[in-house]
Amino acid sequence: MNVSVIIPACNEEESLQSVIQAIKKIAPFEIIVVVNGATDNTALIAKQEGCKVLTYEEKLGINIGRAIGAKKAKGDILVFLDGDIVVPFEELNQYVQAIKDGHDLALNDLEWTMKRKIRPHVVAVSKYMLNLSLKRPDLTVQAVTAIPHAIKRSAAEEIGFENLAHPPLMQTLAILKGMSVVYPCSTDVIYTNRIRNTHKTLVPNSPFPFSTESILADHLKAFSHLIHQKGVRGGLTDGNRNRTIVSEYTPTLLKKERCKTSAIIPVGEERETIHLVIQEVQKAGVEEIIVVANGSDEITISRAREAGATVLVYPNRLGHNVPRAIGAMYSSGDICLFIDGDIVISAENLQHFIRAAENGVDVALNNLECLLDQVHPLHSVSAAKYFLNAISKRPDLTINTTTAIPHAIKREVIEKIGYESLIIPPLFHLKSLLAGFTVKAIHFVDVARTNRIRKEHLKTTGLPQSTERILGDHIEAIAYLLNQTTERGLFLKDTRRHDILSEVMRDEN
Structure with a gap:
């Protein structure tokens, strides 16, 4: 099976060469670098290293480059990386091998981040909440939001290349379609990630920086699809309430x-x-x-x-x-x-x-709130509460609700x-x-x-009944929020260049 590696890049001249050289050790069929909005030598370095370079003068927005690169790729296995994090080839091989072994999607195992004696980041809470709602508690915070990850090309085609621009939606589609999702390797992209302005600059009238707002909104888009497919509670139990x-x-x-x-x-x-x-x-x-x-x-x-x-x-x-x-x-x-x-x-x-x-x-x-400093990893119900407060733009309330x-x-x-x-x-x-x-x-x-402790609190298979009911309650609240606003909730309008992505999709077809 041939391997295509896709790297969206903007102003990565300091790190891109090292990233590419590590990739070459797995002998990929092709390396596609989607250069967008760069004002340095990113494109030149990629060409010198023999990569296939797709250049866009304007910034495409988060994950659009992934989707474009995937659509252009020819390999049977698609591996996604960033241009600023060097991943050892021994680790890259594990993601590739998982797809060769018959799995559809291979994710970075970041469960260790939830076991640290610190409060989890709201992005991690969002990933956890989505996986819980999809009845995949085993995935904890593993998500296509994080690199590296690999996907079978045929699976990407079934999901829809355009949906790769929205990682939480992509993951939701994969799980609802019954695809095999595994996490074969743990690659540290937390302490090696470069802090950018989008990670620090707060959105006007919001408690979150731009990158966090975008990721939270993408998770709401995924919940919108889950609710559309499975109903107002996402297919989770109501606990036999007499409403x-x-x-x-x-x-x-x-x-x-x-x-x-x-x-x-x-x-x-x-x-x-x-x-x-x-x-x-x-x-x-x-x-x-x-x-x-x-x-x-x-x-x-x-x-x-x-x-x-x-x-x-x-x-x-x-x-x-x-x-x-x-x-x-x-x-x-x-x-x-x-x-x-x-x-x-x-x-x-x-x-x-x-x-x-x-x-x-x-x-x-x-x-x-003190439980955030005492319980590691975060309890699933606490994750649901935290996510609800985050999408309500009240992260100061953390895990405190009328539940x-x-x-x-x-x-x-x-x-x-x-x-x-x-x-x-x-x-x-x-x-x-x-x-x-x-x-x-x-x-x-x-x-x-x-x-x-009651019988409903005990886990037999999957989620305990009480946990599933409470998660369903939170999805019902999310459904109300989406109905009152948009599929992005209270967050900013999506400014990613979906128009350019649509052109690529049409041209390739």
């Missing part, structure tokens, strides 16, 4: 006297903890306590009533977070405090959230966004941000180590 019961439920607020604070506590079988949970809520000064018993045992129900709570009883389980919505619709407080019946949280801790809401915070969140309890929400927020949105916490969180409400992480309460 109908909420749409048919009438809020009782108008029939009741208003109070300052209500606590909403969903319970299943929480006989050991529910009375202790309620005691702490009472100590925190909450006037109204609503326990939504769904599929609960009689002991849990009786202990909740004995402790002084109003108990709404539903014989069958309503599904995750449905009781939140029902409890909020039944309650009368100007502030709704959401907790669970199996985690006892002290009154002192609960008061932080109540006071924040009283003092102007619309949505007061549990501040779990985690405790949190307090003002009644006016719930009424504007809709009680039914409480069923899908990431969706409610996103809508709160888009509506311009004040959303802040207030205080740390450890609900990770105190959470009771």
